[in-house]
Amino acid sequence: MGTAKRWARGGGRRRSTRGQRLRVGAPLPGAGACCSAAVGKYLMVDIKTRFAPSPTGQLHVGSARTALFCHLLARKMGGMLLLRIEDTDRARHVEGAVERIVDDLKWLGIDWDEGAGVGGDKGPYVQSQRLGIYTKHVEKLLDAGLAYYAFETAEQLAGLRQTAEAEKRSFIYRRPDSLPTRGQAEAVKAEGRPAVVRFKTPGEDVAIHDEVYGVVTVPGDQQDDFIIMKADGWPTYHLANVVDDALMGVNFIVRGQEFLGQTWRHKLLRDAFGWPEPRYAHLPLIMDMKGRKLSKRDGDVDILSFRKAGYLPEAMINFIALLGWSPGNDRERFSLEELREAFDIDRLNKTNAKFDRDKLLAFNTAAIAEADEDRLLVAFEDYLSLNETPFPAGDTAMLRRLLQVNKGFRTFADIVSKSGSLFVADDAVEYNGKAVEKVLAKNDGDGWAVLAELRALLGACPWTGEALEKLLGEFCTGRGLGMGKVAQPLRVALTGGTISPAIGETLTLLGKDKTLSRIDRCLALART
RNA sequence: GGCCCCAUCGUCUAGUGGUUAGGACACCGGGUUUUCAUCCCGGCAACAGCGGUUCGAGCCCGCUUGGGGUCACCA
DSSP: HHHHHHHTTTTTTOOOOOHHHHHHHHHOTTOOOOEEEEETEEEEOOOEEOOOOOOOSSOOOHHHHHHHHHHHHHHHHTTTEEOOOOOOOTOOTTTTTHHHHHHHHHHOOOOOOHHHHHHHOTOOGGGGHHHHHHHHHHHHHHTTTTTEEEOOOHHHHHHHHHHHHEEEOOOOOOSSSSOOOHHHHHHHHHHHHOOOOEEOOOOOOOEEETTEEEEEOOOGGGGGOOOEOOOTTBBBBBHHHHHHHHHTTTTEEEEEEGGGGHHHHHHHHHHTOOOOEEEEEEEEEOOTTTBBBBGGGOOOOOBHHHTTTEEEEEHHHHHHHSSSOOOOOOOOOOHHHHHHHOGGGGOOOSEEEEEEEEHHHHHHHHHHHHHHHHHHHHHHHHHHHHSSOOOOOHHHHHHHHHHHHTTTTTSSHHHHHHHGGGOOOOGGGOOOOOIIIIIIIIIHHHHHHHHHHHHHHHTSSOOOOOHHHHHHHHHHHTTTHHHHHHHHHHHHHSSSSSSOHHHHHHHHHHHHHHHHHHHHHHHHHHHH
């Protein structure tokens, strides 16, 4: 009935229209629909989304985007976002990973209403603290005859799988003709042999209704009796995830597309427990530039790496928001606040996206240009706290000065490469061979000559920006030289290379003593 | 390999039967600038292919090709 109509669009392209928006307010089979609220002119059931990461390492850009979309959906619809930690694989658990994830989410500006870090009345929100709940639910299934014990070892299964592969068949676990009784299972466990619990899959086609992909049907003959409880007594992802979503009142699941082909398991499990279906929105995947799935193993695609590399969270957010979503027009610069307003689940697209670092860099450059100094100072200090740099981290006046003098920088790391040498010891300055050759030695040592002359003038000059600029300007006109012919030799002498802030700034930042001593040191180089 | 999903510039994307197929990044060229970066201007560049449906297809359907996901006692 209504259901059929609601999903009638099938796999076709969905675009936002008034008519479709109304669909949002249609009566939902969603769990935990305790109340409804009028938002704008649409009546809708309150939604509750969740972000459920596994604490196996860093939060990477793919997970961050999922969290962002969950957050945006909840905020836009006036719903709730819940954070749950899925750590049922105690072998892969990484110490400190939960704190890492929470910290990265906070840095990005993504907040949530319930769960890890903020509490709530449906907890605990860490799966390793909910074992009893899962056990109880597995028992229910066992008692109802909807699940059964199986005793194959992991090795035996691997063997069967290998055989199947050799015969070019896909391996699907075959349910034994006679299932063990609870007593037999206890006996096996008592012997120390492994026993897992498998779900008794009906074997009928299952249709999943997805907000992004439409109706996806998985043939019954492709379904296996998947494991819901491992031999170590812990539930598998499928069981724990479904149980928790239901018990915690989650009615809108947003997650990566890699789960789409497995959602039939979740639907079957919900059916078995008699729980209503939530709404699903699977997100297209984020790939690397070679088109391969972006994974945590890919190295620096985790949020912390970008933070350490000098990126602004607002740029990260803006960029990842556009991976799989677009507003429908030519606009692409958004603050988190603006995204919360503009986000529309109907505008999610289905095609995988490649993670283009060049574009991220461009967004970061723009975000930096738009940010005011106070904002930049906070971010700069955060950057400095995560990196070893020659800068005096506690000297905010100096940090502000660096921000001003380096205008146009693309990441905070640019400030280090452009101004860092001004803060190291004189003898730590390394001269770049090419720069020395091109700027100082070339043309019979014109550069050296300019430097020597400047050394004397500088020594007698009051050390203010104005006086120095004036001195250099007069020097240039007096010699008929362009500023480049004067500033560059100085740069090389002072920093070892050709890159530094405007020459007047470079001189005042360095100070008179260091300027003179570095020129002397450089001049000495000419005589060797 | 089975099953499922996807398909517009190199990349992110706009496009809901009639458009010179738009924007952004990258790239190329030019300009501003004492270096680098920033900034400004201009340019290059796409509907995977083949069949249908239609007066008319990037938009609808099918096939082919290509890409991806999934087939774990990981999530």
